[in-house]
Amino acid sequence: ARTGVVVVGAGPAGLAVANVLRDRGIGCVVLEEQTRAFIEARPRAGFIEEWAVRALDDRGLADTLLSTAPSQGRFEFRFENRRHPFSYEQWAGQRHFVYPQQFLVTDLVARYADRGGDIEFGVRDVVLHDIDSTTPSVTFTDAGGTARRLGCDFIAGCDGAQGVTRRHLDGRLLTHDYGIGWLALLAEAAPSADGVLFGIHPRGFAAHMARTATVTRLYLQCPPGDSADNWPHGRVWSELHQRLGVPDGPLVEGELIEKRVLDMHNYVIEPMSRGRLFLAGESAHLVAPIAAKGLNLALHDAFHLAEAIEAHYGGDDGPLERYSDTCLARVWQYQEFSQWLSDIFHSSTLDPPADPFRARLAQARLRRLLSSPAAAASFAEIYIGKAADF
Numbered sequence: 001a002r003t004g005v006v007v008v009g010a011g012p013a014g015l016a017v018a019n020v021l022r023d024r025g026i027g028c029v030v031l032e033e034q035t036r037a038f039i040e041a042r043p044r045a046g047f048i049e050e051w052a053v054r055a056l057d058d059r060g061l062a063d064t065l066l067s068t069a070p071s072q073g074r075f076e077f078r079f080e081n082r083r084h085p086f087s088y089e090q091w092a093g094q095r096h097f098v099y100p101q102q103f104l105v106t107d108l109v110a111r112y113a114d115r116g117g118d119i120e121f122g123v124r125d126v127v128l129h130d131i132d133s134t135t136p137s138v139t140f141t142d143a144g145g146t147a148r149r150l151g152c153d154f155i156a157g158c159d160g161a162q163g164v165t166r167r168h169l170d171g172r173l174l175t176h177d178y179g180i181g182w183l184a185l186l187a188e189a190a191p192s193a194d195g196v197l198f199g200i201h202p203r204g205f206a207a208h209m210a211r212t213a214t215v216t217r218l219y220l221q222c223p224p225g226d227s228a229d230n231w232p233h234g235r236v237w238s239e240l241h242q243r244l245g246v247p248d249g250p251l252v253e254g255e256l257i258e259k260r261v262l263d264m265h266n267y268v269i270e271p272m273s274r275g276r277l278f279l280a281g282e283s284a285h286l287v288a289p290i291a292a293k294g295l296n297l298a299l300h301d302a303f304h305l306a307e308a309i310e311a312h313y314g315g316d317d318g319p320l321e322r323y324s325d326t327c328l329a330r331v332w333q334y335q336e337f338s339q340w341l342s343d344i345f346h347s348s349t350l351d352p353p354a355d356p357f358r359a360r361l362a363q364a365r366l367r368r369l370l371s372s373p374a375a376a377a378s379f380a381e382i383y384i385g386k387a388a389d390f
């Protein structure tokens with residue numbers, strides 16, 4: 001069998017690519033190793049930047065999101081037992097949409113499948129062939145156990161951080177390890193505030209962000225490699241109250257329905273393509289969730305890739321040739337911002353032992369951000385991703 005584009009992976013990147021290709025009349029097949037039910041229930045991100053929502057909407061992919069998702073334009077730093085509100089909407093004029101990633105995935109799968117889009121769930125043993133030729137192919141075992149081969153013009157590697165497609169790239173892998181862990185939690189609790197809370201505290205960083213009216217995501221800085229078993233309910237909530245609480249802003253407690261340790265690290269593969277294989281999303285770059293950028297970057301890549309492939313069929317290979325550079329420009333802005341924000345979040349921690357010099361630098365940075373209009377405007381535009389293609 002033959003198609004135009006084989007898309008490996010049905011996360012936000014792969015599904016966005018597939019929807020756009022299908023709408024533009026370009027044949028494609030999506031191969032996903034999990035079941036549809038699994039990907040529609042996998043909770044991860046939840047904050048989508050306004051430019052990305054507009055980009056989804058411009059391609060007809062944001063109807064449910066726009067009619068149901070609340071939006072936020074401010075957050076609070078909390079330190080020294082006080083609130084320090086920051087309105088990025090005031091400075092950048094844009095907001096986040098709060099829409100759990102699994103809702104977006106559900107919408108994108110439904111829209112693609114309802115229009116007759118070709119998608120195989122539960123595939124195994126995906127192997128890429130002849131990517132340096134103009135006639136690559138992909139072999140895999142389908143859910144029924146049958147070995148199959150799909151010839152194509154292009155392969156979109158959208159199989160995320162644990163995928164197989166990026167192993168075919170022969171460029172450079174650049175990595176960074178923060179040496180920090182975050183205990184990622186989901187609580188069955190209403191959000192305690194109508195914006196994100198960032199707690200900067202000597203006991204370690206903590207954060208709070210809404211997901212739905214009844215579920216809240218929370219994070220606690222912990223040693224890298226720590227075990228979630230070290231964090232029973234009582235300890236989690238005690239630390240959250242200490243690191244995030246303020247006298248006039250109690251936290252709403254609830255049952256913890258997800259609890260796992262994320263080691264904060266980043267990687268970027270340069271370039272993001274080889275021959276007829278083009279990576280999009282976390283297969284090409286991981287950015288630790290410090291600044292909530294990963295899903296947004298995945299969508300950015302996806303739209304550029306789908307439209308570059310469309311341009312190829314229209315006789316223009318320029319966008320495909322520029323694809324990697326175009327995407328990496330924003331990737332590196334977001335990586336740099338995450339590093340910058342990490343210093344603010346994590347430098348005040350006294351345990352593990354503090355570096356008092358770095359802590360003073362972080363405090364100076366924070367004071368400047370909260371006092372200087374120029375600093376606030378600069379922060380806001382990259383925080384919401386309004387301008388990041390430098």
Ligand code: RFL
Nearest residue numbers: 009011012013033044045159160281282292293294295296
């Ligand atoms: P995904 O979503 O991982 O999708 C990849 C898909 O490929 C499938 N797959 C394969 N299919 C076939 N064959 C194989 N060999 C395959 N290997 C894998 C997988 O099953 C999957 O369906 O990658 P994509 O599309 O690039 O999307 C990236 C985003 O998922 C990711 O960046 C975000 O979730 C990151 N992230 C956040 N991003 C934000 O923008 N804002 C946030 O607030 C935010 N919070 C988070 C996050 C990620 C988290 N975790 C779990 C890492 C919070 C957490 C806890």
